[in-house]
Amino acid sequence: MEISILVLVLSFVILLALNVPIAISIGVSTLLTMLFTIDFEPAMMTVAQRMAGGINSFALLAIPFFILSGILMGRGGIAHRLIEFAKVFFGMLPGGLAFVNVISCTLFGAISGSAVAATSAVGGFMVPAMTKEGYDRGFSAAVTVTASTSGLLIPPSNVLIVYSLASGGVSIAALFIAGYIPGLLLMLGLMVVCGIWAKIKGYPVGDRIPLRESIRKTIDAIPSLLLIIIVIGGIVAGYFTATEASVIAVLYSLILSVLFYREVKVKELPSILIKSVETTAIVMLLIGTSSAMSWVMSYENIPQAISSALIALSDNPYVILLTINFILLVVGIFMDMTPAVLIFTPIFLPVVTELGMSPLHFGIMIVLNLCIGLCTPPVGSVLFVGCGIAKTTIAKIFKPLLPMYAAMFVVLMLVTFVPAFSEALPRLFGLYE
Protein backbone atom coordinates (compact mmCIF):
# COMPACT_ATOMS: atom_id res chain seq x y z
CA MET A 1 0.00 0.00 0.00
CA GLU A 2 2.82 2.41 0.81
CA ILE A 3 4.37 2.00 -2.63
CA SER A 4 1.03 2.85 -4.26
CA ILE A 5 0.81 6.13 -2.31
CA LEU A 6 4.34 6.92 -3.40
CA VAL A 7 3.56 6.23 -7.07
CA LEU A 8 0.37 8.27 -6.90
CA VAL A 9 1.99 11.31 -5.30
CA LEU A 10 5.28 11.19 -7.19
CA SER A 11 3.81 10.71 -10.66
CA PHE A 12 1.23 13.43 -9.97
CA VAL A 13 3.85 15.96 -8.87
CA ILE A 14 6.08 15.22 -11.89
CA LEU A 15 3.18 15.54 -14.32
CA LEU A 16 2.06 18.82 -12.71
CA ALA A 17 5.58 20.23 -12.87
CA LEU A 18 5.66 19.45 -16.60
CA ASN A 19 2.46 21.51 -17.03
CA VAL A 20 0.36 18.52 -18.07
CA PRO A 21 -3.31 19.55 -17.63
CA ILE A 22 -4.27 18.78 -14.01
CA ALA A 23 -7.24 16.65 -15.07
CA ILE A 24 -5.02 14.46 -17.28
CA SER A 25 -2.32 14.31 -14.57
CA ILE A 26 -4.94 12.95 -12.17
CA GLY A 27 -6.01 10.36 -14.76
CA VAL A 28 -2.48 9.19 -15.53
CA SER A 29 -1.38 8.87 -11.87
CA THR A 30 -4.63 7.08 -11.08
CA LEU A 31 -4.01 4.54 -13.86
CA LEU A 32 -0.39 4.00 -12.79
CA THR A 33 -1.46 3.43 -9.18
CA MET A 34 -4.18 1.01 -10.23
CA LEU A 35 -1.72 -1.11 -12.19
CA PHE A 36 -0.13 -2.23 -8.91
CA THR A 37 -3.23 -4.10 -7.87
CA ILE A 38 -5.49 -4.45 -10.91
CA ASP A 39 -4.87 -5.91 -14.38
CA PHE A 40 -4.32 -3.56 -17.27
CA GLU A 41 -7.62 -4.08 -19.07
CA PRO A 42 -10.03 -3.68 -16.15
CA ALA A 43 -7.94 -0.73 -14.87
CA MET A 44 -8.33 1.14 -18.17
CA MET A 45 -12.01 0.37 -18.34
CA THR A 46 -12.55 1.49 -14.76
CA VAL A 47 -10.91 4.87 -15.39
CA ALA A 48 -12.91 5.31 -18.62
CA GLN A 49 -16.13 4.36 -16.86
CA ARG A 50 -15.47 6.72 -13.92
CA MET A 51 -14.74 9.58 -16.33
CA ALA A 52 -18.23 9.31 -17.78
CA GLY A 53 -19.94 8.01 -14.63
CA GLY A 54 -18.52 10.78 -12.44
CA ILE A 55 -20.18 13.41 -14.64
CA ASN A 56 -23.48 11.57 -15.03
CA SER A 57 -25.30 13.45 -12.26
CA PHE A 58 -28.33 15.72 -12.25
CA ALA A 59 -26.95 17.90 -9.43
CA LEU A 60 -23.86 18.70 -11.52
CA LEU A 61 -26.07 20.20 -14.25
CA ALA A 62 -26.27 23.33 -12.11
CA ILE A 63 -22.60 24.02 -12.88
CA PRO A 64 -22.85 24.62 -16.67
CA PHE A 65 -26.00 26.66 -16.16
CA PHE A 66 -24.53 28.90 -13.46
CA ILE A 67 -21.44 29.30 -15.66
CA LEU A 68 -23.61 30.30 -18.61
CA SER A 69 -25.71 32.75 -16.60
CA GLY A 70 -22.51 34.16 -15.07
CA ILE A 71 -21.08 34.89 -18.52
CA LEU A 72 -24.37 36.43 -19.66
CA MET A 73 -24.47 38.66 -16.56
CA GLY A 74 -20.80 39.54 -16.98
CA ARG A 75 -21.27 40.76 -20.53
CA GLY A 76 -24.71 42.16 -19.82
CA GLY A 77 -23.55 45.37 -18.17
CA ILE A 78 -24.44 44.60 -14.57
CA ALA A 79 -20.96 45.45 -13.27
CA HIS A 80 -21.28 49.22 -13.56
CA ARG A 81 -24.86 49.15 -12.26
CA LEU A 82 -23.69 47.35 -9.11
CA ILE A 83 -20.86 49.86 -8.73
CA GLU A 84 -23.24 52.82 -8.99
CA PHE A 85 -25.51 51.10 -6.47
CA ALA A 86 -22.66 50.61 -3.99
CA LYS A 87 -21.62 54.26 -4.44
CA VAL A 88 -25.03 55.41 -3.23
CA PHE A 89 -24.38 53.87 0.19
CA PHE A 90 -20.61 53.98 0.65
CA GLY A 91 -19.24 56.59 -1.75
CA MET A 92 -19.28 59.43 0.78
CA LEU A 93 -17.06 57.70 3.37
CA PRO A 94 -13.32 58.41 3.64
CA GLY A 95 -11.72 55.96 1.22
CA GLY A 96 -15.23 55.51 -0.16
CA LEU A 97 -14.20 54.13 -3.52
CA ALA A 98 -12.28 51.31 -1.83
CA PHE A 99 -15.45 50.27 0.02
CA VAL A 100 -17.45 50.56 -3.18
CA ASN A 101 -14.91 48.30 -4.87
CA VAL A 102 -15.12 45.65 -2.12
CA ILE A 103 -18.91 45.58 -2.18
CA SER A 104 -19.23 45.56 -5.97
CA CYS A 105 -16.71 42.74 -6.26
CA THR A 106 -18.54 40.69 -3.63
CA LEU A 107 -21.93 41.25 -5.25
CA PHE A 108 -20.65 40.56 -8.73
CA GLY A 109 -18.70 37.52 -7.59
CA ALA A 110 -21.82 36.18 -5.92
CA ILE A 111 -24.08 36.76 -8.93
CA SER A 112 -21.65 35.52 -11.57
CA GLY A 113 -20.16 32.77 -9.40
CA SER A 114 -16.71 33.61 -10.71
CA ALA A 115 -13.98 35.52 -8.91
CA VAL A 116 -12.04 35.88 -12.15
CA ALA A 117 -15.06 37.42 -13.87
CA ALA A 118 -15.63 39.75 -10.90
CA THR A 119 -12.03 40.91 -10.95
CA SER A 120 -12.06 41.68 -14.64
CA ALA A 121 -15.56 43.18 -14.81
CA VAL A 122 -15.50 45.31 -11.64
CA GLY A 123 -11.75 45.94 -11.64
CA GLY A 124 -12.00 47.19 -15.22
CA PHE A 125 -14.18 50.06 -13.97
CA MET A 126 -12.95 50.56 -10.44
CA VAL A 127 -9.16 50.53 -10.75
CA PRO A 128 -9.05 53.40 -13.28
CA ALA A 129 -11.67 55.30 -11.24
CA MET A 130 -9.67 54.86 -8.04
CA THR A 131 -6.40 55.79 -9.75
CA LYS A 132 -8.00 59.01 -10.98
CA GLU A 133 -8.97 59.91 -7.39
CA GLY A 134 -5.37 59.43 -6.26
CA TYR A 135 -5.48 55.88 -4.94
CA ASP A 136 -2.37 53.76 -5.36
CA ARG A 137 -2.78 51.37 -8.32
CA GLY A 138 -1.36 48.39 -6.45
CA PHE A 139 -3.76 48.97 -3.55
CA SER A 140 -6.76 49.26 -5.89
CA ALA A 141 -5.79 46.01 -7.61
CA ALA A 142 -5.23 44.24 -4.28
CA VAL A 143 -8.70 45.28 -3.09
CA THR A 144 -10.31 44.00 -6.29
CA VAL A 145 -8.51 40.67 -6.25
CA THR A 146 -9.20 39.76 -2.63
CA ALA A 147 -12.79 41.04 -2.52
CA SER A 148 -13.70 39.08 -5.65
CA THR A 149 -13.06 35.78 -3.90
CA SER A 150 -15.66 36.47 -1.21
CA GLY A 151 -18.28 36.01 -3.93
CA LEU A 152 -17.24 32.35 -4.17
CA LEU A 153 -18.70 31.69 -0.73
CA ILE A 154 -21.88 33.63 -1.40
CA PRO A 155 -24.34 31.62 -3.47
CA PRO A 156 -24.86 30.61 -6.16
CA SER A 157 -21.41 29.05 -6.00
CA ASN A 158 -20.15 26.36 -8.36
CA VAL A 159 -17.30 25.35 -6.13
CA LEU A 160 -19.77 24.52 -3.35
CA ILE A 161 -21.64 22.26 -5.80
CA VAL A 162 -18.33 20.56 -6.60
CA TYR A 163 -17.73 20.15 -2.85
CA SER A 164 -21.20 18.68 -2.38
CA LEU A 165 -20.23 16.00 -4.91
CA ALA A 166 -16.74 15.42 -3.48
CA SER A 167 -18.08 15.10 0.06
CA GLY A 168 -20.54 12.45 -0.99
CA GLY A 169 -23.71 14.50 -0.89
CA VAL A 170 -23.80 17.37 1.61
CA SER A 171 -26.98 19.27 0.69
CA ILE A 172 -26.33 22.01 -1.88
CA ALA A 173 -29.07 24.17 -0.38
CA ALA A 174 -27.45 23.91 3.08
CA LEU A 175 -23.99 24.71 1.67
CA PHE A 176 -25.35 27.70 -0.23
CA ILE A 177 -26.98 29.25 2.80
CA ALA A 178 -23.98 28.35 4.99
CA GLY A 179 -21.70 30.43 2.77
CA TYR A 180 -23.42 33.76 3.48
CA ILE A 181 -21.98 34.63 6.90
CA PRO A 182 -18.38 33.56 6.12
CA GLY A 183 -18.58 35.37 2.75
CA LEU A 184 -19.85 38.55 4.38
CA LEU A 185 -17.27 38.24 7.18
CA LEU A 186 -14.58 38.11 4.52
CA MET A 187 -16.05 41.20 2.90
CA LEU A 188 -16.18 43.03 6.25
CA GLY A 189 -12.62 42.00 7.10
CA LEU A 190 -11.39 43.48 3.84
CA MET A 191 -13.40 46.66 4.44
CA VAL A 192 -11.72 47.10 7.81
CA VAL A 193 -8.31 46.86 6.12
CA CYS A 194 -9.45 49.36 3.47
CA GLY A 195 -10.67 51.78 6.12
CA ILE A 196 -7.39 51.71 8.04
CA TRP A 197 -5.29 51.90 4.88
CA ALA A 198 -7.34 54.83 3.55
CA LYS A 199 -6.98 56.68 6.87
CA ILE A 200 -3.20 56.24 6.88
CA LYS A 201 -2.81 57.29 3.25
CA GLY A 202 -5.38 60.08 3.55
CA TYR A 203 -7.46 58.85 0.61
CA PRO A 204 -10.24 61.19 -0.52
CA VAL A 205 -13.84 61.27 0.61
CA GLY A 206 -16.16 60.52 -2.29
CA ASP A 207 -19.15 62.58 -3.40
CA ARG A 208 -22.51 62.30 -1.72
CA ILE A 209 -25.05 61.40 -4.38
CA PRO A 210 -28.28 63.47 -4.41
CA LEU A 211 -31.37 61.59 -3.24
CA ARG A 212 -33.11 61.58 -6.58
CA GLU A 213 -30.13 60.09 -8.36
CA SER A 214 -29.65 57.60 -5.53
CA ILE A 215 -33.16 56.29 -6.02
CA ARG A 216 -32.66 55.99 -9.77
CA LYS A 217 -29.39 54.12 -9.33
CA THR A 218 -30.89 51.76 -6.79
CA ILE A 219 -33.84 50.99 -9.05
CA ASP A 220 -31.43 50.40 -11.92
CA ALA A 221 -29.55 47.76 -9.90
CA ILE A 222 -32.61 45.95 -8.58
CA PRO A 223 -33.08 43.59 -11.56
CA SER A 224 -29.48 42.38 -11.17
CA LEU A 225 -29.89 41.81 -7.45
CA LEU A 226 -33.24 40.17 -7.94
CA LEU A 227 -31.49 37.20 -9.53
CA ILE A 228 -29.93 36.30 -6.18
CA ILE A 229 -33.27 36.59 -4.44
CA ILE A 230 -35.15 34.45 -6.96
CA VAL A 231 -32.50 31.76 -7.25
CA ILE A 232 -31.44 31.47 -3.62
CA GLY A 233 -34.87 32.20 -2.21
CA GLY A 234 -36.29 29.42 -4.37
CA ILE A 235 -33.65 26.91 -3.37
CA VAL A 236 -33.78 27.71 0.34
CA ALA A 237 -37.57 27.66 0.43
CA GLY A 238 -37.37 24.21 -1.14
CA TYR A 239 -39.35 25.51 -4.08
CA PHE A 240 -36.87 24.21 -6.62
CA THR A 241 -33.60 22.27 -6.79
CA ALA A 242 -30.24 23.92 -7.46
CA THR A 243 -30.33 22.58 -11.01
CA GLU A 244 -33.78 23.97 -11.69
CA ALA A 245 -32.73 27.28 -10.13
CA SER A 246 -29.66 27.39 -12.35
CA VAL A 247 -31.66 27.08 -15.55
CA ILE A 248 -34.01 29.77 -14.27
CA ALA A 249 -30.90 31.91 -13.71
CA VAL A 250 -29.92 31.32 -17.36
CA LEU A 251 -33.33 32.39 -18.66
CA TYR A 252 -33.44 35.37 -16.30
CA SER A 253 -29.99 36.64 -17.21
CA LEU A 254 -30.72 36.04 -20.90
CA ILE A 255 -33.83 38.19 -20.74
CA LEU A 256 -32.07 40.80 -18.59
CA SER A 257 -28.94 41.19 -20.73
CA VAL A 258 -30.50 40.79 -24.19
CA LEU A 259 -33.94 42.36 -23.85
CA PHE A 260 -33.86 44.57 -20.75
CA TYR A 261 -30.39 46.12 -20.49
CA ARG A 262 -29.76 45.37 -24.20
CA GLU A 263 -26.02 44.97 -23.75
CA VAL A 264 -25.72 41.48 -25.26
CA LYS A 265 -26.61 41.10 -28.95
CA VAL A 266 -28.23 37.93 -30.26
CA LYS A 267 -25.31 37.33 -32.59
CA GLU A 268 -22.97 37.17 -29.58
CA LEU A 269 -24.87 34.22 -28.14
CA PRO A 270 -22.95 31.47 -30.00
CA SER A 271 -19.62 32.72 -28.63
CA ILE A 272 -21.14 32.94 -25.14
CA LEU A 273 -22.42 29.35 -25.46
CA ILE A 274 -19.06 28.00 -26.57
CA LYS A 275 -17.27 29.87 -23.78
CA SER A 276 -19.62 28.26 -21.28
CA VAL A 277 -18.97 24.82 -22.83
CA GLU A 278 -15.22 25.37 -22.52
CA THR A 279 -15.39 26.31 -18.83
CA THR A 280 -17.88 23.51 -18.13
CA ALA A 281 -15.65 20.93 -19.82
CA ILE A 282 -12.62 21.99 -17.77
CA VAL A 283 -14.58 21.37 -14.57
CA MET A 284 -16.23 18.17 -15.85
CA LEU A 285 -12.99 16.52 -16.97
CA LEU A 286 -11.55 17.32 -13.54
CA ILE A 287 -14.59 15.81 -11.86
CA GLY A 288 -14.42 12.74 -14.12
CA THR A 289 -10.77 11.90 -13.56
CA SER A 290 -10.87 12.83 -9.85
CA SER A 291 -13.77 10.47 -9.42
CA ALA A 292 -11.45 7.74 -10.76
CA MET A 293 -8.76 8.96 -8.38
CA SER A 294 -10.98 8.92 -5.31
CA TRP A 295 -12.05 5.41 -6.35
CA VAL A 296 -8.44 4.20 -6.37
CA MET A 297 -7.65 6.11 -3.16
CA SER A 298 -10.42 4.42 -1.25
CA TYR A 299 -9.52 1.07 -2.88
CA GLU A 300 -6.00 1.50 -1.51
CA ASN A 301 -7.25 2.88 1.84
CA ILE A 302 -5.22 6.04 1.31
CA PRO A 303 -7.56 8.44 3.18
CA GLN A 304 -7.48 6.14 6.23
CA ALA A 305 -3.67 6.03 6.12
CA ILE A 306 -3.40 9.84 6.00
CA SER A 307 -6.11 10.18 8.59
CA SER A 308 -4.37 7.91 11.10
CA ALA A 309 -1.04 9.63 10.39
CA LEU A 310 -2.59 13.01 11.17
CA ILE A 311 -4.32 11.78 14.30
CA ALA A 312 -1.09 10.13 15.43
CA LEU A 313 0.56 13.53 15.04
CA SER A 314 -1.51 15.00 17.83
CA ASP A 315 -4.74 14.30 19.65
CA ASN A 316 -5.48 18.00 19.98
CA PRO A 317 -8.23 18.94 17.48
CA TYR A 318 -6.90 22.51 17.29
CA VAL A 319 -3.47 21.31 16.20
CA ILE A 320 -4.94 18.97 13.59
CA LEU A 321 -7.28 21.63 12.18
CA LEU A 322 -4.41 24.12 12.03
CA THR A 323 -2.24 21.53 10.28
CA ILE A 324 -4.97 20.81 7.72
CA ASN A 325 -5.44 24.53 7.14
CA PHE A 326 -1.72 24.98 6.70
CA ILE A 327 -1.52 22.11 4.17
CA LEU A 328 -4.49 23.54 2.27
CA LEU A 329 -2.95 27.03 2.21
CA VAL A 330 0.20 25.57 0.66
CA VAL A 331 -1.88 23.54 -1.81
CA GLY A 332 -3.88 26.67 -2.68
CA ILE A 333 -0.70 28.54 -3.49
CA PHE A 334 0.04 26.02 -6.23
CA MET A 335 -3.32 24.70 -7.33
CA ASP A 336 -6.62 26.10 -8.51
CA MET A 337 -9.67 25.74 -6.34
CA THR A 338 -11.74 23.11 -8.16
CA PRO A 339 -9.00 20.44 -8.46
CA ALA A 340 -7.89 21.14 -4.88
CA VAL A 341 -11.43 20.61 -3.54
CA LEU A 342 -11.84 17.43 -5.59
CA ILE A 343 -8.51 15.94 -4.50
CA PHE A 344 -8.36 16.97 -0.84
CA THR A 345 -11.97 16.61 0.28
CA PRO A 346 -11.89 12.78 0.27
CA ILE A 347 -8.54 12.89 2.10
CA PHE A 348 -9.33 15.34 4.90
CA LEU A 349 -13.06 14.92 5.37
CA PRO A 350 -12.75 11.59 7.25
CA VAL A 351 -10.17 13.18 9.58
CA VAL A 352 -12.25 16.20 10.50
CA THR A 353 -15.48 14.25 10.92
CA GLU A 354 -13.61 12.09 13.41
CA LEU A 355 -12.82 15.31 15.29
CA GLY A 356 -16.50 16.16 15.33
CA MET A 357 -16.51 18.78 12.55
CA SER A 358 -19.56 18.56 10.30
CA PRO A 359 -19.05 18.01 6.54
CA LEU A 360 -21.01 21.25 6.00
CA HIS A 361 -18.63 23.25 8.18
CA PHE A 362 -15.58 21.65 6.53
CA GLY A 363 -16.88 22.57 3.06
CA ILE A 364 -17.05 26.25 3.94
CA MET A 365 -13.63 26.07 5.59
CA ILE A 366 -11.89 24.44 2.62
CA VAL A 367 -13.39 26.90 0.12
CA LEU A 368 -12.52 29.91 2.27
CA ASN A 369 -9.00 28.57 2.75
CA LEU A 370 -8.49 28.07 -0.99
CA CYS A 371 -9.80 31.61 -1.67
CA ILE A 372 -6.56 32.88 -0.17
CA GLY A 373 -4.56 30.75 -2.60
CA LEU A 374 -6.37 32.35 -5.56
CA CYS A 375 -4.80 35.68 -4.53
CA THR A 376 -1.23 34.46 -3.95
CA PRO A 377 1.66 34.19 -6.38
CA PRO A 378 3.03 32.12 -8.06
CA VAL A 379 -0.20 30.38 -9.11
CA GLY A 380 -3.22 32.57 -8.49
CA SER A 381 -5.66 32.90 -11.36
CA VAL A 382 -7.52 35.82 -9.78
CA LEU A 383 -4.29 37.62 -8.88
CA PHE A 384 -2.97 37.44 -12.44
CA VAL A 385 -6.19 38.66 -13.99
CA GLY A 386 -6.24 41.48 -11.42
CA CYS A 387 -2.70 42.57 -12.26
CA GLY A 388 -3.52 42.43 -15.96
CA ILE A 389 -6.68 44.50 -15.61
CA ALA A 390 -4.99 47.05 -13.32
CA LYS A 391 -1.86 47.19 -15.50
CA THR A 392 0.31 46.67 -12.48
CA THR A 393 2.85 44.06 -11.39
CA ILE A 394 2.93 41.38 -8.70
CA ALA A 395 5.76 43.32 -7.02
CA LYS A 396 3.62 46.47 -6.71
CA ILE A 397 0.45 44.71 -5.61
CA PHE A 398 2.20 42.54 -3.02
CA LYS A 399 2.66 45.08 -0.22
CA PRO A 400 -1.01 46.18 -0.04
CA LEU A 401 -1.97 42.50 -0.33
CA LEU A 402 -0.20 41.60 2.92
CA PRO A 403 -2.73 43.17 5.35
CA MET A 404 -5.52 41.69 3.23
CA TYR A 405 -4.04 38.19 3.51
CA ALA A 406 -3.94 38.83 7.26
CA ALA A 407 -7.64 39.77 7.26
CA MET A 408 -8.51 36.69 5.20
CA PHE A 409 -6.51 34.51 7.57
CA VAL A 410 -8.29 35.95 10.62
CA VAL A 411 -11.66 35.22 9.00
CA LEU A 412 -10.44 31.70 8.13
CA MET A 413 -9.54 31.08 11.78
CA LEU A 414 -12.91 32.42 12.96
CA VAL A 415 -14.76 30.20 10.51
CA THR A 416 -12.59 27.18 11.35
CA PHE A 417 -13.03 27.37 15.09
CA VAL A 418 -16.55 28.83 15.39
CA PRO A 419 -18.91 26.31 13.76
CA ALA A 420 -21.89 28.63 14.29
CA PHE A 421 -20.70 30.98 11.51
CA SER A 422 -21.29 28.17 9.02
CA GLU A 423 -24.02 26.19 10.73
CA ALA A 424 -26.38 28.72 12.32
CA LEU A 425 -28.10 29.93 9.14
CA PRO A 426 -28.71 26.48 7.61
CA ARG A 427 -30.07 25.35 10.97
CA LEU A 428 -32.32 28.41 11.18
CA PHE A 429 -33.82 27.54 7.78
CA GLY A 430 -34.20 23.90 8.74
CA LEU A 431 -31.73 22.74 6.09
CA TYR A 432 -29.36 21.15 8.55
CA GLU A 433 -29.68 19.51 11.96
Add this chain to the structure above:
Amino acid sequence: MKTVMKTIDQVLGWVLMVLMAVMVLDVTWQVITRFVLSAPSSLTEEIARFLLVWIGLLGAAYAFRVRAHLGLDLLTEALPPKAKWRTEVAVNVICFAFAAVVMVFGGSKLVALTLDLQQLSPALQVPMGYIYTVIPLSGILICLFAVDHILQGKMPEHDDDLPVA
Protein backbone atom coordinates in the same frame (compact mmCIF):
# COMPACT_ATOMS: atom_id res chain seq x y z
CA MET B 1 -4.29 18.45 -43.53
CA LYS B 2 -4.74 22.05 -42.44
CA THR B 3 -8.22 22.37 -43.94
CA VAL B 4 -9.22 18.99 -42.50
CA MET B 5 -8.21 20.13 -39.01
CA LYS B 6 -10.00 23.42 -39.46
CA THR B 7 -13.18 21.62 -40.48
CA ILE B 8 -12.90 19.33 -37.43
CA ASP B 9 -12.47 22.35 -35.14
CA GLN B 10 -15.50 24.07 -36.60
CA VAL B 11 -17.74 21.02 -36.56
CA LEU B 12 -16.73 20.30 -32.95
CA GLY B 13 -17.49 23.88 -31.93
CA TRP B 14 -20.91 23.83 -33.59
CA VAL B 15 -21.85 20.43 -32.18
CA LEU B 16 -20.95 21.56 -28.64
CA MET B 17 -22.86 24.82 -29.03
CA VAL B 18 -25.96 22.97 -30.18
CA LEU B 19 -25.67 20.39 -27.37
CA MET B 20 -25.42 23.20 -24.80
CA ALA B 21 -28.43 25.02 -26.24
CA VAL B 22 -30.43 21.76 -26.28
CA MET B 23 -29.46 21.11 -22.66
CA VAL B 24 -30.78 24.55 -21.64
CA LEU B 25 -34.04 23.90 -23.51
CA ASP B 26 -34.35 20.40 -22.06
CA VAL B 27 -34.05 21.48 -18.43
CA THR B 28 -36.26 24.50 -19.11
CA TRP B 29 -38.86 22.07 -20.39
CA GLN B 30 -38.44 20.01 -17.24
CA VAL B 31 -39.10 23.08 -15.09
CA ILE B 32 -42.15 23.99 -17.20
CA THR B 33 -43.61 20.50 -16.97
CA ARG B 34 -43.12 20.44 -13.21
CA PHE B 35 -44.36 23.91 -12.31
CA VAL B 36 -46.74 24.93 -15.08
CA LEU B 37 -48.17 21.67 -16.34
CA SER B 38 -47.61 19.91 -12.98
CA ALA B 39 -46.86 16.72 -14.87
CA PRO B 40 -43.09 16.31 -14.56
CA SER B 41 -41.47 14.69 -17.54
CA SER B 42 -39.49 11.59 -16.62
CA LEU B 43 -37.32 11.71 -19.71
CA THR B 44 -35.86 15.21 -19.48
CA GLU B 45 -33.70 14.45 -16.45
CA GLU B 46 -31.99 11.53 -18.11
CA ILE B 47 -31.55 13.39 -21.40
CA ALA B 48 -29.95 16.29 -19.50
CA ARG B 49 -27.50 14.01 -17.69
CA PHE B 50 -26.45 12.31 -20.91
CA LEU B 51 -26.04 15.68 -22.63
CA LEU B 52 -23.82 16.77 -19.76
CA VAL B 53 -21.63 13.68 -20.19
CA TRP B 54 -21.31 14.42 -23.90
CA ILE B 55 -20.63 18.13 -23.37
CA GLY B 56 -18.16 17.36 -20.58
CA LEU B 57 -16.09 14.85 -22.54
CA LEU B 58 -16.36 16.27 -26.07
CA GLY B 59 -15.82 19.70 -24.53
CA ALA B 60 -12.70 18.31 -22.84
CA ALA B 61 -11.27 17.68 -26.32
CA TYR B 62 -12.28 21.19 -27.34
CA ALA B 63 -10.70 22.69 -24.21
CA PHE B 64 -7.54 20.69 -24.97
CA ARG B 65 -7.59 22.16 -28.48
CA VAL B 66 -7.75 25.74 -27.24
CA ARG B 67 -5.35 24.98 -24.38
CA ALA B 68 -7.88 25.94 -21.75
CA HIS B 69 -7.31 23.11 -19.26
CA LEU B 70 -5.88 24.20 -15.93
CA GLY B 71 -2.21 23.44 -15.50
CA LEU B 72 0.78 24.55 -13.51
CA ASP B 73 3.04 26.57 -15.79
CA LEU B 74 5.20 27.86 -12.95
CA LEU B 75 8.29 25.81 -13.81
CA THR B 76 7.94 25.53 -17.58
CA GLU B 77 7.46 29.30 -17.98
CA ALA B 78 10.91 29.83 -16.49
CA LEU B 79 12.60 27.65 -19.13
CA PRO B 80 14.33 29.01 -22.24
CA PRO B 81 12.11 28.73 -25.37
CA LYS B 82 13.77 25.58 -26.73
CA ALA B 83 13.53 23.62 -23.49
CA LYS B 84 10.02 24.93 -22.97
CA TRP B 85 8.99 23.59 -26.37
CA ARG B 86 10.42 20.19 -25.42
CA THR B 87 8.18 20.09 -22.36
CA GLU B 88 5.20 21.08 -24.55
CA VAL B 89 5.96 18.11 -26.81
CA ALA B 90 6.19 15.86 -23.75
CA VAL B 91 2.83 17.15 -22.50
CA ASN B 92 1.20 16.42 -25.83
CA VAL B 93 2.75 12.94 -25.91
CA ILE B 94 1.44 12.22 -22.39
CA CYS B 95 -2.04 13.49 -23.26
CA PHE B 96 -1.94 11.42 -26.46
CA ALA B 97 -0.97 8.32 -24.48
CA PHE B 98 -3.69 8.85 -21.86
CA ALA B 99 -6.35 9.52 -24.50
CA ALA B 100 -5.27 6.53 -26.59
CA VAL B 101 -5.00 4.04 -23.72
CA VAL B 102 -7.83 5.04 -21.42
CA MET B 103 -10.31 6.86 -23.63
CA VAL B 104 -9.94 5.18 -27.04
CA PHE B 105 -8.91 1.67 -25.95
CA GLY B 106 -10.55 1.45 -22.50
CA GLY B 107 -13.54 3.45 -23.70
CA SER B 108 -14.14 1.17 -26.71
CA LYS B 109 -13.90 -1.89 -24.47
CA LEU B 110 -16.45 -0.28 -22.15
CA VAL B 111 -18.79 0.47 -25.08
CA ALA B 112 -18.46 -3.10 -26.36
CA LEU B 113 -19.03 -4.58 -22.90
CA THR B 114 -22.15 -2.52 -22.11
CA LEU B 115 -23.57 -3.24 -25.58
CA ASP B 116 -22.87 -6.94 -25.01
CA LEU B 117 -24.62 -6.90 -21.66
CA GLN B 118 -27.50 -5.00 -23.31
CA GLN B 119 -27.46 -2.52 -20.45
CA LEU B 120 -30.29 -0.01 -21.05
CA SER B 121 -30.82 3.40 -19.49
CA PRO B 122 -33.79 3.36 -17.06
CA ALA B 123 -36.02 6.06 -18.55
CA LEU B 124 -35.16 6.30 -22.23
CA GLN B 125 -34.30 2.62 -22.67
CA VAL B 126 -31.28 3.60 -24.78
CA PRO B 127 -28.33 1.18 -24.72
CA MET B 128 -25.77 2.72 -22.33
CA GLY B 129 -23.09 1.71 -24.83
CA TYR B 130 -24.30 4.50 -27.14
CA ILE B 131 -23.87 7.08 -24.38
CA TYR B 132 -20.35 5.84 -23.69
CA THR B 133 -19.27 6.20 -27.35
CA VAL B 134 -18.39 9.79 -26.45
CA ILE B 135 -15.36 8.48 -24.49
CA PRO B 136 -13.49 6.93 -27.47
CA LEU B 137 -14.74 9.73 -29.74
CA SER B 138 -13.28 12.42 -27.49
CA GLY B 139 -10.13 10.30 -27.09
CA ILE B 140 -9.62 10.16 -30.87
CA LEU B 141 -10.02 13.94 -31.09
CA ILE B 142 -7.51 14.55 -28.27
CA CYS B 143 -4.99 12.22 -30.01
CA LEU B 144 -5.54 14.06 -33.29
CA PHE B 145 -5.12 17.48 -31.66
CA ALA B 146 -1.99 16.38 -29.78
CA VAL B 147 -0.38 15.23 -33.05
CA ASP B 148 -1.45 18.44 -34.76
CA HIS B 149 0.01 20.61 -31.94
CA ILE B 150 3.35 18.83 -32.29
CA LEU B 151 3.37 19.04 -36.11
CA GLN B 152 2.46 22.74 -35.96
CA GLY B 153 5.56 23.31 -33.86
CA LYS B 154 3.71 25.53 -31.40
CA MET B 155 0.86 25.45 -28.92
CA PRO B 156 -2.26 27.48 -29.55
CA GLU B 157 -2.33 30.70 -27.54
CA HIS B 158 -5.00 30.99 -24.93
CA ASP B 159 -6.49 34.11 -23.44
CA ASP B 160 -6.34 34.28 -19.67
CA ASP B 161 -9.76 35.58 -18.73
CA LEU B 162 -11.28 32.19 -18.08
CA PRO B 163 -14.18 32.40 -15.68
CA VAL B 164 -13.29 29.16 -13.93
CA ALA B 165 -12.69 30.05 -10.33
